[in-house]
Amino acid sequence: MRVLLSNDDGIESPALWRLALEVAESSGIEGYVVAPAEEWSAQGHAITVREPLYAERLPASGYPLPAWRVSGTPADCIKLGLHSLLPEPVDLVVAGINQGFNLATDVLYSGTVAAATEGVLGGLPAIAVSSGHESGTPTTYQFPAQVTCQLLNLLSDQMDHPWLLNVNIPATDDARVNGVWITELGPCPYIDVVRSDEDEAGRACYWLAIEPHPDRPVAGSDWEAVQKGAISLTPLEVLRLTKTNHFAGLVPVVEELQARLGEGAGPFG
Ligand code: MN
Numbered sequence: 001m002r003v004l005l006s007n008d009d010g011i012e013s014p015a016l017w018r019l020a021l022e023v024a025e026s027s028g029i030e031g032y033v034v035a036p037a038e039e040w041s042a043q044g045h046a047i048t049v050r051e052p053l054y055a056e057r058l059p060a061s062g063y064p065l066p067a068w069r070v071s072g073t074p075a076d077c078i079k080l081g082l083h084s085l086l087p088e089p090v091d092l093v094v095a096g097i098n099q100g101f102n103l104a105t106d107v108l109y110s111g112t113v114a115a116a117t118e119g120v121l122g123g124l125p126a127i128a129v130s131s132g133h134e135s136g137t138p139t140t141y142q143f144p145a146q147v148t149c150q151l152l153n154l155l156s157d158q159m160d161h162p163w164l165l166n167v168n169i170p171a172t173d174d175a176r177v178n179g180v181w182i183t184e185l186g187p188c189p190y191i192d193v194v195r196s197d198e199d200e201a202g203r204a205c206y207w208l209a210i211e212p213h214p215d216r217p218v219a220g221s222d223w224e225a226v227q228k229g230a231i232s233l234t235p236l237e238v239l240r241l242t243k244t245n246h247f248a249g250l251v252p253v254v255e256e257l258q259a260r261l262g263e264g265a266g267p268f269g
Contacts, residue, residue, distance in 0.1 A: 016097065130166075143169070
């Protein structure tokens with residue numbers, strides 16, 4: 001199995017290289033790294049189309065896998081990797097290990113999930129891996145890297161069609177986790193707040209911030225899994241975004257809009 005690794009925390013991320021090392025040391029898995037020069041956390045599925053992209057091959061010595069540093073976004077990295085940089089096709093895209101969970105609506109903002117989604121758009125299965133870490137608590141990311149490679153091995157017979165798996169692994173450097181759960185995306189584990197501030201020039205400015213959600217996590221959600229110390233696996237649907245059960249509600253709207261268009265007057269006259 002050959003994998004393309006990327007990471008929205010940027011090419012300097014220690015969690016990226018811990019996973020790359022684990023891949024390099026795993027029998028039966030080969031890999032390439034294509035990662036952004038800068039951090040792109042919470043920048044979603046942005047791509048670079050108004051300026052050129054630059055890719056620099058990192059020196060072979062000193063890195064566990066062949067690797068490129070790219071001037072663009074995580075999604076750019078996957079596009080460049082799959083369509084230009086890599087010397088051979090890969091079977092799967094792995095985005096991560098992200099430093100911090102990607103739960104619930106995080107997946108809409110996450111550059112990690114976006115990189116994995118780009119793999120699916122490229123026709124491949126993909127895994128987005130995130131690991132929570134409490135601030136001030138050092139972690140080597142060894143355990144989430146080992147879990148990720150075990151998952152790659154166990155999923156190796158499902159590489160013939162695209163799918164996307166969002167994986168969240170609790171912060172730990174040992175194997176004392178509370179099981180492995182298949183979960184749904186939960187309600188968001190925090191609430192949005194906007195903090196008012198003043199910049200150095202005295203101008204009013206604002207910071208997007210979050211506070212812990214007062215509710216308890218919904219049973220069976222990814223939030224509940226990681227709160228209880230379990231590994232969370234959430235399969236995501238990305239290719240079928242059309243909401244077909246809204247068709248019926250749109251029919252009278254379409255009929256009325258067509259009638260008004262046909263009158264040649266009124267709002268369109
Ligand atoms: Mn990130």
